[in-house]
Amino acid sequence: MVSDHKIRVRLEAAPDRSYDIIVKPGVLNDVPGFLKAQWKGKNIYLITDSHVAPLYGAGLLRGFAREGMNARLFEIPAGEASKREAIIHSLYGKLLAAGVRRDSLIIALGGGVVGDVAGFVAATILRGIRYIQIPTSLLAQVDSSVGGKVGIDHRSGKNLIGAFHQPVAVYADPSVLGTLPDIEFRNGLAEVVKIAAALDASLFERIERDAVTILQKSPGVLARVVKDAAGLKASVVESDEFETGLRKSLNVGHTIGHALEAVSDYTLKHGMAVAAGTVLESMIAVEMGILDRANFDRLIHLLQTLRLPVAPPKVAKKKKFFSALSVDKKSEGGRPRFVLLNAIGSCVVGIDVPAELIRKVIAR
Numbered sequence: 382m383v384s385d386h387k388i389r390v391r392l393e394a395a396p397d398r399s400y401d402i403i404v405k406p407g408v409l410n411d412v413p414g415f416l417k418a419q420w421k422g423k424n425i426y427l428i429t430d431s432h433v434a435p436l437y438g439a440g441l442l443r444g445f446a447r448e449g450m451n452a453r454l455f456e457i458p459a460g461e462a463s464k465r466e467a468i469i470h471s472l473y474g475k476l477l478a479a480g481v482r483r484d485s486l487i488i489a490l491g492g493g494v495v496g497d498v499a500g501f502v503a504a505t506i507l508r509g510i511r512y513i514q515i516p517t518s519l520l521a522q523v524d525s526s527v528g529g530k531v532g533i534d535h536r537s538g539k540n541l542i543g544a545f546h547q548p549v550a551v552y553a554d555p556s557v558l559g560t561l562p563d564i565e566f567r568n569g570l571a572e573v574v575k576i577a578a579a580l581d582a583s584l585f586e587r588i589e590r591d592a593v594t595i596l597q598k599s600p601g602v603l604a605r606v607v608k609d610a611a612g613l614k615a616s617v618v619e620s621d622e623f624e625t626g627l628r629k630s631l632n633v634g635h636t637i638g639h640a641l642e643a644v645s646d647y648t649l650k651h652g653m654a655v656a657a658g659t660v661l662e663s664m665i666a667v668e669m670g671i672l673d674r675a676n677f678d679r680l681i682h683l684l685q686t687l688r689l690p691v692a693p694p695k696v697a698k699k700k701k702f703f704s705a706l707s708v709d710k711k712s713e714g715g716r717p718r719f720v721l722l723n724a725i726g727s728c729v730v731g732i733d734v735p736a737e738l739i740r741k742v743i744a745r
């Protein structure tokens with residue numbers, strides 16, 4: 382359900398775990414006041430990374446101090462390398478030493494890495510305590526902060542250790558995207574295009590129309606795009622919290638995207654891999670007669686306007702690429718299953734694509 386600034390995530394399986402996502406420029410400054418009313422007397426542990434701490438962490442701590450609330454900040458190094466066991470254990474140690482209790486609150490302030498790490502700590506410490514997401518990257522605002530998937534990487538692969546643990550609230554402030562590096566911003570835009578292409582033709586049209594102001598990070602335009610994209614993800618999560626069916630529609634572009642990331646040894650950014658993956662998977666859809674050419678051209682045009690990649694990166698030519706494809710989490714019996722666009726704003730799941738066709742499309 383969506384109101385002006387608020388999206389209510391109503392979880393079918395467990396209404397008592399339902400929560401709000403607030404998307405509003407400036408909401409970051411309101412968080413201490415909001416929590417003052419709800420969390421009186423309880424300890425707050427703010428987890429953030431080394432880039433976000435000086436930008437927004439210190440200010441948020443001052444906000445809590447002004448409200449007379451007891452909040453402490455813990456910083457992890459910025460970057461994917463922090464999604465590992467050693468970081469989790471170090472946070473367990475610090476939180477336990479600081480007196481964390483079952484009624485304490487964790488706040489994840491940062492991009493998807495902080496959200497996944499702090500969320501996983503919240504899911505597991507003392508058998509699980511409550512946490513709030515304050516996503517500060519575009520990717521985190523439209524994607525990773527919504528849905529309750531939390532976790533870390535393992536040397537055998539990304540995101541292999543984790544849990545489903547829903548936050549009690551998400552506060553997304555589009556004005557913090559002003560400090561986000563350009564590459565990170567476009568990384569998030571790729572997910573916005575993906576979700577619009579998969580589920581919402583009218584959002585896709587609006588992105589086409591507003592592409593220039595989006596790239597200029599105009600806060601008002603961004604707030605609407607973030608709210609709509611996060612709202613789409615929320616509506617999928619509402620009916621499929623544990624990813625058994627509908628949530629698979631979020632995997633457009635990700636079957637090939639994940640394989641591209643893996644063969645690049647994760648030097649390729651996720652969003653860039655997803656953009657290229659969406660293009661390649663859509664070429665497959667065109668070849669299979671599932672998607673028409675005009676819609677494919679619209680997709681390419683929008684990605685180009687947003688300065689996202691439309692051609693496969695060099696790593697797609699590597700032999701390892703095909704083995705990476707079949708170990709994708711969405712594969713069944715060792716064969717990858719694709720989620721393919723069949724129009725702008727709609728997709729079909731569970732498509733078995735012949736390996737020959739994948740080779741043909743990559744070779745082009």
Ligand SMILES: NC(=O)c1ccc[n+]([C@@H]2O[C@H](COP(=O)([O-])OP(=O)(O)OC[C@H]3O[C@@H](n4cnc5c(N)ncnc54)[C@H](O)[C@@H]3O)[C@@H](O)[C@H]2O)c1
Nearest residue numbers: 432459460492493494495517518520521525530557560561
């Ligand atoms: N849980 C899920 O459902 C889900 C979904 C998608 C992705 N993810 C995970 O999310 C992670 C990627 O998230 P990400 O792209 O946000 O990466 P990230 O957390 O590494 O953030 C990207 C970079 O931007 C910096 N940053 C964040 N906000 C900033 C701001 N406002 N100003 C300046 N710098 C800022 C960070 O410090 C970092 O250097 C991956 O680990 C991925 O697996 C999880």
Ligand SMILES: [Zn+2]
Nearest residue numbers: 572635651655
């Ligand atoms: Zn993704």
